[in-house]
Amino acid sequence: MLLLEIGGGVAIYFYRNQIETFVTEKIDDVAIVNYRDNPDFQDIIDGFQKGLKCCGVNGFDDWDLNIYFNCTTVVGRYNPEACGVPFSCCVPDPADTTDVVNTQCGYNVRSPDQRNSVSEKIYEQGCISALKAWLSTNLVVVAVGAGAILLVQIFGFCFATSLTSDIRRQMSRWRRH
Structure with a gap:
């Protein structure tokens, strides 16, 4: 997206x-x-x-x-x-x-x-x-707003990737035990 x-x-x-x-x-x-x-x-x-x-x-x-x-x-x-x-x-x-x-x-x-x-x-x-x-x-305001939305999406993507990695790591620990 x-x-x-x-x-x-x-x-x-x-x-x-x-x-x-x-x-x-x-x-x-x-x-x-x-x-x-x-x-x-x-x-x-x-x-x-x-x-x-x-x-x-x-x-x-x-x-x-x-x-x-x-x-x-x-x-x-x-x-x-x-x-x-x-x-x-x-x-x-x-x-x-x-x-x-x-x-x-x-x-x-x-x-x-x-x-x-x-x-x-x-x-x-x-x-x-x-x-x-x-x-x-209002170009500066529009650009800052678009940049803020872009940053929120990037952080959301990073956090979702981190969460997925943590879940997979935890699942692999459960399989070993």
């Missing part, structure tokens, strides 16, 4: 551009398109967007891929989310001191008449670029 993890880390480093392209396409196809279909999946996307202060994969216009947030498609007779984004894309209001979440803050923010004030209401940066920026600023 240790060798697979090290090999996987090296492969991710050398193939990072291809992996980024693949992940971007899959997140667009799965996460954005199926946002409302699975509440657990929706919570994960909302968590990423709130935590990284981003919206969409490459930007907030990615939400046009979702049938509920699309500007041209109307689901049912009236869809208040059309030309909008999920509430997790919204920039929090500094004047609001309550913990109540305004779930309607992203409604209609991508419509043509609201386009010039979009930066005041929602995050414009895509989550892929936000994640890359977070990783570059």
